Amino acid sequence: MNGYENNEPTHMTALSPSSANATDYDVLIIGGGINGCGIARDLAGRGWRVMLCEKDDLASHTSSSSTKLIHGGLRYLEYYEFSLVRKALQEREVLLKSAPHIMWPLRFVMPHDPNTRPAWLIRIGLFLYDHLAKREVLPGSRGIDLRTHTAGKPLKPLFKHGFVYSDGWVDDARLVLLTAVDAKNRGADILTRTRCTSAQRDADGWTATLEGPDGIRTVRARAVVNAAGPWAESFLRGVAHSARGEQMATKSLRLVKGSHLVVKRLFEHDHAYIFQSPDKRIIFAIPYQDKFTLIGTTDVELKGTDPGAARISDSEISYLCEQVSRYFEKPVTPADVVWTYSGVRPLLDDASGDPSAVTRDYLLESNTTGAPLLSVWGGKITTFRKLAEDAANEVGTMLGQGPSQRPAWTEDAFLAGGDLxxxxxxxxxxxxxxxxxxxxxxxxxxxxxxxxxxxxxxxxxxxxxxxxxxxxxxxxxxxxxxxxxxxxxxxxxxxxxxxxxxxxxxxxxxxxxxxxxxxxxxxxxxxxxxxxxxxxx
The missing domain is CATH 1.10.8.870 (Alpha-glycerophosphate oxidase, cap domain)
Structure with a gap:
């Protein structure tokens, strides 16, 4: 998500009467995706004066285009991302408890294909997955006989054994929305369809120009948080300026497109599937919207294309259909596809040759050569709350009141509508x-x-x-x-x-x-x- 490039006519959300004439904030956040909204919520809950601007609708891009899972990332264990997996596993149950109406536990079935990963390696991975973090509500993994288990019925007969484990499902776009609602309820100003055309830095703060259909306005903020997702690097290179003229972009993003397709329901039970493909990637097939099955995802390097214009390619559709057809008795073809969507993951460029191997962990980069600037690099939806907590701690510290004065609070808090x-x-x-x-x-x-x-x-x-x-x-x-x-x-x-x-x-x-x-x-x-x-x- 980003808050500074606008490609279509839009309408700016009206300010509440209490903030209509406000021009001064503690923190201006650029980007209305899950990270931006999460940071706005956390900061507002600590009493900071917060404004968030998003050039489009909330969750218009990456944050509504995920595989819609609250998960530790089982496959990341192969890349020795133990810290990331542990952090994500710890967050699973925190999130599930915070909004049980839009998030719920989901059991995943992994049919064993001896031509990909050996069974002993999968058992070790699932053992680690079960024990890297404490579980209270999610059952552990176990082996299953697909010849008798209900999840084996839609599969080809050659898949006789498999494994089942737990993760969670989330309505990703509503997660962003409810996080923004909670931020607003705690005092934040949330401006959708409003872009930041300039952010000028001086020693005392930032002067930002925000443009919407109701006109142009100028706001002052003591600090800026760059949570523009795939546009985070572009924001630093093209929109943020300093009176001292220093270059603020020190990191490069690697943009990786992940595409999904939706077909009519392929199976009747409530389990999801995780399939191993010969290229060592994994493909999910997930019950979706009662009548459909969601299939994804791909990892395709995106170069020379506006992230907001990312669309699934014919080759991606063919790839996903071919991979799930290796497992399902009834093949899935491109003609079966009823809807597709693509999102762009803003991953830190680590020079890895394989897009699937690029870390999904996040990095928070503080810049205090002038007024405070915090840039959010990378991240995944499962760890958004922890990322926001870390970011709020850092922003508070840069503003002179760290977590000891304004402590973290979101771990045991509900999202909007979540307290039943x-x-x-x-x-x-x-x-x-x-x-x-x-x-x-x-x-x-x-x-x-x-x-x-x-x-x-x-x-x-x-x-x-x-x-x-x-x-x-x-x-x-x-x-x-x-x-x-x-x-x-x-x-x-x-x-x-x-x-x-x-x-x-x-x-x-x-x-x-x-x-x-x-x-x-x-x-x-x-x-x-x-x-x-x-x-x-």
Whole structure:
């Protein structure tokens, strides 16, 4: 995500009355992806005055284009990334507990292919995966007989044995959104569709020019956080300037495209698959949106292309289809693909020849030759909370009040809508987040008996405890207003506009939800038209 290059007409989100005339902040954050929003949330929760600007919608690029997993990264063990894997494994359960409506445990099945990795090596890897970090709610790994296990049914008969282990699933775009909502609730100003065209540094602070359709504004900030993702290096080279003229870009990014495709559901059970390919990469096949299967990902070097324009290639589609067809009894072909998406991973360039081998760990680079500047390099969605905590510690230290004066707080905190206890009571220690979510769904259905069960579940899944804010005083389906598309009513669209920075049909249907996958082109157009006709209402 970035906050300084704008390629299309956009609309700037209105400031709240309390901040409409504010020009001075402690921290200006560039980029509305998961890292930028996570840092804004953490800093705002420590009492810092924070502004975040994003040139597009929240999670428009990399942060909505992941494989949508909360995972330690089993394959990173082969590259001896033990520190990264441990850190990510520690974060899995922290995140699962913080927002059980958008994250939940998922079991993965790995069919054993003796032509790739030997069984003894997989057992060692899974043993480490189980024990590198403490587990409270996720079960450990074990071997399975695919001839009798339900996960073996869609596979070719030659796969007789396999392994099963635990990780987590996340709605990545809503994770970004709920993090931004929490940041706003704690006092941060979040500006979408607003780009930073210039950031001038002097000894006392930064002067930034922000451009949106409502005009140009100037803000002052004591520190800047560069969380522009694939554009982080470009921000330092082209937008950030210093009165002293020093070069602020000291690192180079390696941009690696990861593409995914979606096909109609390939299997009926609730497990996901992790397949080993002959090139030593791994491919996931994951239950997706009830009626579909998500397949990914690739690792393709991106050179000479705007990261925002990254799209899947025909060769990537063929590759993914070929790899999963090595395992499934029924082949997957390009003709089966109903949707694709691509994201660009901003990885630190370590001169590795293999894009898959480039570290997914993050680096926070502090620059104090003038007013404080913190640049975020790399990272993965699973470790965003820890990255944000480390970044907030560092920014506070540079501003003269480190973690001893303004301590970390997010480890035990809920994300927006994640605290279900007012609905279901306090959960017991070790309670599985997905079990608590099912209790929450039942509570929603009991309170709003007039909601059909399918809609009640979808709203509970998307909004968590915020569902009461969405439904308000509604006492019947008629109170939700016109049904603009199947299951999507005016009241929900207004809530998205007012509380979730939604302005376009794409915002609503592909980032705040994946309803676009279920709708016809005419239905998607109807949603976009309604939003166009109800702007600023």
């Amino acid at each position: 206890s007012p609905w279901i009571g306090k959960g017991a220690r070790g309670a599985r987040p997905n079990d608590e979510f099912e209790r929450f769904v039942a509570a929603v259905q009991a309170r709003y008996t007039w909601l059909n069960p399918q809609l009640a579940r979808r709203l509970a899944r998307a909004y968590g405890a915020r569902v009461a804010d969405l439904l308000g005083n509604a006492a019947s389906m008629a109170d939700l207003g016109a049904e603009i598309a199947p299951g999507l009513h005016e009241q929900e669209l207004r809530f998205m506009q007012t509380n979730e920075w939604v302005q376009t049909g794409e915002d609503a249907l592909w980032r705040r939800s994946k309803l676009g996958l279920h709708y016809t082109p005419a239905q998607r157009s109807a949603v976009g038209l309604w939003l166009d006709n109800h702007k600023n209402i």
